[in-house]
Amino acid sequence: MARPRKTGLDYFSIDVDFYQNIKVRKIKMACGPQSISVLICLLCNIYRNKGYYIEWDKDLPFLIADEVGVTEGAAKEIINKSVQVGFFNQKMFENGFITSKEIQERYEKACKDSKRTNVIIREKLNLIRDNSGNNPVETPLTTEETPLTTEESTQSKVKESRVNESKEDDVEKRKKTSSTxxxxxxxxxxxxxxxxxxxxxxxxxxxxxxxxxxxxxxxxxxxxxxxxxxxxxxxxxxxxxxxxxxxxAGKYPKQKQSKKKIKSPTDITL
Incomplete structure (x- = not known):
């Protein structure tokens, strides 16, 4: 009988600037320091079982809370905040799955490094495919293809240069926006x-x-x-x-004015 193929990982890598990640810091600021333990626990469950996702259901907050030692409500709040700031993909979460593009990329790299074959991310969960809806595949240049003429080559280089400059400008803009x-x-x-x-x-x-x-x-x-x-x-x-x-200006709530105490007849002096 064939041995069932393993999809999960025995271990996974984590960035050294995990605590400096703006998304992680927002979660920690909103939900408290225990949120870090909940995030790590979620990642462990994702990579250990399915490899790149975990199904979202009503029992998951309880299971995470039980492993970490927080309340079920706190675990649920942290998961929702993680989706809100983009730590997990919101669209996938709405469809009942907790995953992200970064998780899937890390999973694929781990499988490649361990020389696993036939690793396939389910189509409806795939977040690292290209705009055409397919995983990018490099097509090698064959010797039968017609070579470019000198004029075509020059035009091609000019176009490529303009595209590269445009991409660099976009990258700089994103860096400035992120920094701000x-x-x-x-x-x-x-x-x-x-x-x-x-x-x-x-x-x-x-x-x-x-x-x-x-x-x-x-x-x-x-x-x-x-x-x-x-x-x-x-x-x-x-x-x-x-x-x-x-x-x-009344933009945020102020203290409610207390109602004046009505004196009782016994408090009134004649």
């Missing part, structure tokens, strides 16, 4: 920590008539708005002034 996004995220998180200082926090709540709970909620929403707009407030003065203006 990282700078904004870094800066607003540092500025937010100033509001954790006890004296400043107390004075701000008193002056702006806002509860400490609403202050934390407002700061989180404020930072999310800044990040989505890509607006970098470099100084504490600028950050604080803009935040106060938003609170004053």
């Amino acid at each position: 996004s990282d700078d904004v995220f870094e800066n607003i998180q540092k500025l937010k920590l100033r509001y954790q200082e006890k004296n400043l926090r107390s004075a701000f709540c008193k002056n702006m008539k806002i509860t400490p709970e609403n202050l934390d909620l407002s700061l989180s929403q404020f930072n999310s708005d800044l990040e989505s707009l890509g607006r970098n407030l470099e100084t504490w003065k600028e950050y604080s002034k803009y935040f106060k203006n938003c609170i004053g």
Whole structure:
């Protein structure tokens, strides 16, 4: 009887800058330090069983929570946040699978390095195929093909040069955009920590008539708005002034006014 073919891996590699990954940092900032353990546990289950994906069902949060030692609700929240920031592919998640392009690329490389043959990623889960819907296949040049003329060769080189320049420009733009996004995220998180200082926090709540709970909620929403707009407030003065203006304009929730106590007849003096 033929031995069943193994699809999972015995081990997988992890980037040394895993903790510096902007997606991981966003998950950690939103869900707490235990989120790192949940992410590692998910990756272990993905690579160990199917190799490049795991099925999403109602039991998965419980299984992950039980292995890591967190609550089921926390595990579910971390998984949802991971999808939201793009750590896992959202479209696949909506179809009941947890995977990503990076996971699939790492899986293919691991199989290639271990000289596994006939490794096939299911068509409906494949995230590393080209725009035509097929996995890219290199077609070798045969000796029967007609060689290019000098004029055609020159035109081809000019076109190729223009294409390469365009690609380089796109890469530079993406790098600048990514760098700006990282700078904004870094800066607003540092500025937010100033509001954790006890004296400043107390004075701000008193002056702006806002509860400490609403202050934390407002700061989180404020930072999310800044990040989505890509607006970098470099100084504490600028950050604080803009935040106060938003609170004053009623953009974020303020403390509810307590109802005046109606005196009872026994409290009224004649």
